Amino acid sequence: MAIDQIKLVELDIINKLKSRLDAAEQKGNDVFSGYNIPDDVTDNNTKLSYALTEIGDDQTARNELRDKNLEAQKNLELTNKNIEEDFVNMTNLGNSRIEKYSDKIKALEEEYKTKTSQDENKKNEITSIDEEIKALDSKKAEIQGIDGKGGKIAEAKSKSVKAKDEAKDLAKRIFDIEAKIKEIDKKIEKLNEANKTTNDPEELKKNAEEIASLQGNKSILIKDRVDLAKQYQEKEDEKGQYEQNIRSLQGELLNLDSEIIAKSADKNTIQNELRLSPIVGNELKQAREEFESKKQNYIDSVDTMEKLLNERGINVKAKRIADEPIVGEDESIVADEPIIVKAEDEPIVKVEPIVKAEDEPIVKPEPKVKQEPNKNKSEKEIKSNSNVAPQDNGQYVPIQNENLPVINEGDKKRANLEYVIGLDNEGAILKSDERLKRIQGELGGNDYETIAKALEELKNSPAKLTKTEKNKIKNIMKADKKSLATTVKDMDVDKLDEILKSAGINMEKSKLTSLYKKSFEGQSMVDRLNNGFKEYGEATYGILDGFTQMSDKHKSAWKEVIQSYSDKKDQMSPEDSKNFEKYIITPIKFGTLQQQSKQVCKSSFMKFFSNNENKNLNDIRAAIVKSEIPTKEKSNTFTDSLKDQTEQNPPLNEKQPEKEVEREKEV
């Protein structure tokens, strides 16, 4: 198979696995949706800790988490067969890559070893080149001299100049002779002219003798001129020869320079090799170390997974890769051929996966003991609390006030909890035995023991619950929390748009999408929102963590929805109004609580505010006041009560009503 094809196959395997793992991590992450986990927690172990803390000893909730976990695995098809295939694929791929890089590094180490063994030769070669360059430099010096003085070229130039000067001198002498000859010729011509005009024999004789003398001199001069011309030519030739010598020497000089440059280049190359040798050696060592480290990490990861799979009943075994000696590090070691981890030939014993949702006994949540009103309860007690119904066993449960709508089971449970938490109609704390009596009547089994213990510990400071205590109480709220999360989860952008349009609010698409994302999108956000609802409701217990942990943007978005609804509610269609009410407003609408619950809320809520300096709580209070929505039944809503209370009582951190202070003292 061609290298490119191999890479494509590897890439395909890796991408498929990565996609599966991404999905698995997301599913694993989703297992914790619905729990009150801060947004900044990303580590699943930490999330698990939060979830376990929140769940506490609630077996039903534990079973739910386990079922979600098993379901996630089932959806991901994390069967033994798939896991085993992953293991085989990954070890084959990992081993193949280790083999590839092992071979490559080993080859380079061999190559390096070969090269460095020649280093001494290279040093000798450099010495040899140096000597050759020195000889060439000497030749250059012979030709061009040292520091521009002397040398063959200078000598030739000197001789050339001398020859040139001599030729010049000869030429001058030739010119002089020629001038004399011309002068003689003129004299002879003059005498010949004179002879034409005289018949005097004496004068003619004298002229003839003078002409003969002049011609004799001329002949001598001509002979001298010929001699000088010959000498001149010789000097010219001599000069030409010297100039030719100079050119020849200069050519030789250029050749020497080229040769020296070439030798120097060879020397530099060899020197560079020698300089790089320790550097590359070090880099090679680092690469080997890095490779060994990555290989070891790989082996460790294979070992860990192998152990895990064996524990899960998947009988796979991977061979260890044999350690290789590093070339040049220890010559005595004879390297074994690396044994690459491959899925062994031995048959793999297939076993049924341990994690198989259908095999796991699912512990069904035990239904809460539904308490029936006790008709035998004393009239006095019933009168003392019109919202509490006595039971057959002499214990109490709250009853519905027909004048106040109860939206869902969650509100009933909340109301029950408010009752059993042990506050009277005025929000004062009951004595512990009375409270425990109520708890015993309302809750059963482990829940009772847990809550009773928690409340017993809280008797002196109900508004200062610890996180664990809050979580214990929250567990009671689990059942309706889940259903609420489901209904909110059904919301989508179009639905929100439809609701808002019905309310006369035409939001831009981008703003609408942003609002939806902030408020509804994603399981975790839905849960946060849901928690936010619940925290409003649970404010009676001093639990406002959920809302205070919301981001400001989220709070703003949420308040915007509430405000928009308050402003436009009358323009909504009956169905949208109903949906909006059901999905969004109900959870924070305290007016739907029973009268007793409202009172409890009012008192505890204000007490909580009074005891808490957290500025975020002011926002929450303001949001709740803003969210006031008149009910059709015109009941006295909690927000009405809250407003009244706010008006009657000083704001946060200011003086509390005397009644509240007295209550604190009693506690």
Added chain:
Amino acid sequence: MEELRAKLKEIKENLNEIEEVTEIIKRETNILEFFDKVNKEVS
């Protein structure tokens, strides 16, 4: 030596191919361990 160095550089740049496999194995191991841990913690 320059050629050797270039080859070495190429190898070093691609050594993460091994790491890539290791990470995938670790990721799958972690996921399996975590699912097991959740099962164990809630059982």
